[in-house]
Amino acid sequence: MTTGAPRGVPDPGPYPSIVLGDVSDARTKDGVRVVAVRRSQVPLVHLRLQVPLGDVGPRDGTALRLLGKMLLAGTGGRSGSEMAAAVQRIGASVDASADADHLSLTASGPAGRLVEILELLGEIVASPSFPRDQVEGERERVAQEVLQEASDPVAVATRALWGELYPGHPYADPLPSAASVRRTGRTSLVRFHAERVRPAGSTLVVVGDVDPDVAVGAAGGALGGWPSGSGAAAPALGSPRPAGRRSGILVVHRPGAVQSNIRIGARCEGRHDPAFPALMLAMTAFGGSFSSRLVANLRERNGYTYSPRAGIDERRLAAAATVRAEVSTDVTAKALAEIRYELARMATAGVTPEELETSRRYVTGVVAMASASQAALAGMLADLVADDLDPSYLEVFARELAELDTEPVAKAAARSLAPVGMTTVVVGDADVVVDALSTLDHVQVVGS
Amino acid sequence: MGAEVETSILANGLRVVVLTDMSAPVVAVAVHYDVGFRSEPPGSTGFAHLFEHLMFQGSERLAKGELPRLIQGSGGIFNGFTRPDATVYFEQLPAGALELALFCEADRMRAPRITEENLANQIAVVKEEIRVNVLNQPYGGFPWLTDLPPLLFDTFANAHNGYGSFEDLDGASLEDVQRFFDSYYAPANAVVTIAGAAAPDAAIGAVERHFGDIPGRRAPARPSFAEGVLDGERRAERVDALAPLPALALGYRVPDPIGDEERYCATVLVASLLANGSASRLFDRLVRRDRLAADVGAMWGGLDSAWTSRDPTYLALVVHYPDEGLTDRIVSAVDAEIEAIAAGISVSELEPVLAQLTSEHWMQLDSKYALAVQAGFFEQQRGRPRLVFELADHLTAAAPLVGEVAAEWFAPRNRAVCTLLAGGAP
Structure with a gap:
């Protein structure tokens, strides 16, 4: 039997400490900064690739929304269906989305598959084919998402505040209309990708049950085929002007x-x-x-x-x-x-x-x-x-x-x-x- | 990942599980009580969830607000949630704060301190939770709250709304609170699970110190909630005044997760083949190829995980689509894919699904509180906390049953189809 519960509230113990451990931090020859850290509690690895898109303008939310979906719709080497199967076959998952700051590709999977996951990421970011037979379907999905978001009061309220805090800036991110989504053509997406999705200035983070130095080396190889782009880079996004306070x-x-x-x-x-x-x-x-x-x-x-x-x-x-x-x-x-x-x-x-x-x-x-x-x-x-x-x-x-x-x-x-x-x-x-x-x-x- | 797993049982009947992993100075505590929506009698809908809120209102040695301040003030997080078969409380903290979390959990297991004022306050809070998640939200509660359960089940226990009616919530009294606590919050009706940086013997000793003097009382006998087999497909529709586009849910009764575990595991495989992600058959057909739908997904018991409920429970396939006129084509396409799976699936098609499920399972266990919560469910409902590390093996072993389960359990006679009609402005 016990001796009775302690009467006083226990001490919270030592102050929590942050232990980052060894970090590998390097740049690929094309200017992608790669940061890798080992964490081994489960046998997985997580990757986050972020690509700055430059100034997308105040009304280009449509392209941002479509870009993420179309990157996963097919590459020069395989259809969207084949890409999804290739990702699943190795137990990985890949997602893509974009906002005014970045295109973000998120991937995870078994740590032992790191190189294959990196290669798939490299293929998706560097050589999307924007297949003609998928554009209409993805456009329709985005149009439906936009309608659902317009009906969600939580999303409407958050967006209304952004409009006040970042007037005229891409951060205001007004919801595009379904009609404008349906009007977006394949050509504009192809051009958007060619002009803006470039390795220079991009960042890749790798965390998982992997050797950080090996991860950085593998990333350099897997992203090596990402063209650095011809022509001038898109203008960088400028800071939003200070927002005046709306009274009332x-x-x-x-x-x-x-x-x-x-x-x-x-x-x-x-x-x-x-x-x-x-x-x-x-x-x-x-x-x-x-x-x-x-x-x-x-x-x-x-x-x-x-x-x-x-x-x-x-x-x-x-x-x-x-x-x-x-x-x-x-x-x-x-x-x-x-x-x-x-x-x-x-x-x-x-x-x-x-x-x-x-x-x-x-x-x-x-x-x-x-x-x-x-x-x-x-x-x-x-x-x-x-x-x-x-x-x-x-x-x-x-x-x-x-x-x-x-x-x-x-x-x-x-x-x-x-x-x-x-x-x-x-x-x-x-x-x-x-x-x-x-x-x-x-x-x-x-x-x- | 092979954490060391120790179990123990205190003299008052409290079960203890410790999963030791010293790789980071983080520890989690989960407390599972064996009571949920299913135990609510008519007139008391929503009471199990309301009671969960009341457990945060203070206890014998902790004033209202002190538990959140102590746990967060140690550098930790906490929460609670209610399911059909369990009410779960958890903390995740710096390893040195383990005793503090155990003290807080033991204090409210011993004697929550609930007043008229706190009861009225939390009834108001729960109504706001229902407003934000259901009443003011397009697609709110679809299909898990009021759509599929009354179609798939005939008894009140299984069919009713677990958030509760406002009328029932308003009717809750302090006597109800005391009776519910006395019946269901006995140590012998609970499991304490610790996961993370805690040595097994020391952790079990600490549980003994904090919970050992809570008087034992008999755990309530769990009634059977079994239902007969469905006598044919059931259908219903309702209008969501806020939804701009329709949605469709196909709910399937599934094998007993515990009594027929092998077939239940095969059901998980069938559901993944059908609707788990962009490589699934239904995504490929409905979204990518035929463009009938914007998305498709699978929900267990209408909620998050396949591993939190006992029998009877269900699987929901949920589709968002642009036009009600497409409903029949979508249902036909689902049936065609199920028939194809029933006709026979090659190992080469199942291997990627197993790889995906294995990774998803590891991903869930990346956080210590998720590990404690899942292991706690397995101890509570199966007496097998180690299953949390063995799940992938069981799923793999169930592969030969996939065709048979698809034919038998995914037949139209074993399902309900519910359509949410768009009543909002598109």
């Missing part, structure tokens, strides 16, 4: 909605800014964890919402501090009032020493645990190296977190979380929510 509340009318989707955001420091770690702790204490103020107030005290959260939306050239909550229609104004109250309290008074300590250990622990997982580490490193940072950033970031006290965190909160500097968007039933929202601020209603 922008309501996107969604008749009959049983919930309102609240989004609040402001541009903020990104990873390259020395104040980033302090802002990360402020956001975490505000709404980035379950033990945050936002969750304690909106969910655990008032029951207005299921999963409110705040975080830093990290784009390569511009970050944004964002807050989101999906709340019952009848409490929309009350919930917004509470969010703005919590923002104001954080911006004026900062965090307590207890909140600082909890947030610091939480953020460090999450990074430490992610760096012990193959897939999560691959994702984190892919973001970092595509952002021109070194893998050691993870360790540096943790050290900087460990050294912060409440003062810089309060300063970061005052800069980025003051409600007066943030834009508010609400997707919901304007006929029901506008009167109450008008007691808080000026309201402008637009159609969905």
Whole structure:
């Protein structure tokens, strides 16, 4: 039998530590930066290839959406069906998608198949054939995706905020119409690929049960057939101009909605800014964890919402501090009032020493645990190296977190979380929510 | 991957599983209670899931909000989820915080502290969860919540909505809460699983220290939830006012995952041949070749994993497509592919599917909490936690049964077909 349970709450143990291990970091002759790290808990390997696409212009979301799908639709050597079979035969998986920053190819599979996976990735990125008989079908699939996304209030709300934070910039990423998707021709995709999908400036991350040096060497070989491209490279994407704050509340009318989707955001420091770690702790204490103020107030005290959260939306050239909550229609104004109250309290008074300590250990622990997982580490490193940072950033970031006290965190909160500097968007039933929202601020209603 | 697996059982009946892997300073704890949607009586729909929320509201030595603060403040994460046959809580933390997680789990297994105020608060939160995931979401809950279960099953236990009706949620009382806890949250009705950087003896000793003094009480007898075989194909349709395009679900009753494990494994192979990814037969035919659909996928019990439910359960093939007028052609194409599989599949067609399933399984075990959760399910429902490392062998061994299972279990008489009609603006 036992001697009775301990009465006190156990100590949380040593501070979580981030151990990256040996990193191989090199460039291929064509300018692809390859970063590889060994993680051996399961016999797999994960790859993330990211290709900067340059300035795609504010209205080229259609090409981005089609590009990912068409890369998997066939290459010079095989049809889409044959490619899918080749990937499956070795127990791998490959996916491709694109946004305003990058074309991203994601692959994983048995570690022993690394070379074959690399060769398939190389084939997909370098020699897609954009088969004529597949363009129409893929276009139709994207058109259907666009229609589904337009009906999803969570996606509509997020996109509405992007439009306010990055006006006129590709990061605003307005949803293309199904009609414009159906109009996109094969020729424009072929040209888009030839002009923009080039090795120079691309990054490849390999994490798994593999020797990092061997992985880097194999990557150089497998990507060697990727043509460096003729003609001038596409112009680089420029930073979005600073976004002015939209005053008042922008309501996107969604008749009959049983919930309102609240989004609040402001541009903020990104990873390259020395104040980033302090802002990360402020956001975490505000709404980035379950033990945050936002969750304690909106969910655990008032029951207005299921999963409110705040975080830093990290784009390569511009970050944004964002807050989101999906709340019952009848409490929309009350919930917004509470969010703005919590923002104001954080911006004026900062965090307590207890909140600082909890947030610091939480953020460090999450990074430490992610760096012990193959897939999560691959994702984190892919973001970092595509952002021109070194893998050691993870360790540096943790050290900087460990050294912060409440003062810089309060300063970061005052800069980025003051409600007066943030834009508010609400997707919901304007006929029901506008009167109450008008007691808080000026309201402008637009159609969905 | 061959983690060391140790099991133990405490005097109060609590089962303990430890999967040791010292490769990284991370540890996970999962606690499985043997109660889920299926145990809810009429008038109490959604109660198992509501109770899961209440378990985070404080306990004997932890005030409301303290568990999240302690776990996240150690550098860890936590969550919980409810399934037909289980309610699961888990933490993943730096290895040094193992005792802290065990303390928190033991404290709420001993005595959750639930007040009228917390109950009302979490009823409101659960309703918001239902609004965001179902009522305000196109395709919300399709087909797993209210579409396939009442078509495929005839008893209330198996057919009802596991999120619950607002009326039933509003009717939940503190007496219901106490009764549910007394019945289902006994140590003997639970499994504690630890995965990661924890030595077996030390981990079992720590579980003993924290949970050992929780008084033992009898685990509830689990009733049979068995259903008779379907007497023919069943069909239904409903309009989703938010969906801009239709969707189609074909639900198939499947062999007993435990009592008929070999045939169940063959069912997993058939489902993968049909609808697991872009190399699958249905993707190739419906999406790539005939362009009848935008995508096709397979869902187990309508949810995430083939390995969380006991009998009876089902497989759903879910198709998103542009036009209701194509429904019959899609169903015919599905039947044609099933007939082709039933007529005989060569080893060379199964090998890639086995390779894919093996990789997907390893990928799932990349995180320690996923390993603890899956091993916990296997201990709870089969008394075989090591199955988590042996699954690929069992799937491989089931290959000779694929044709027979496709013919028998994927026949139209053994399924329900549900169409979600688009009621939203395209």
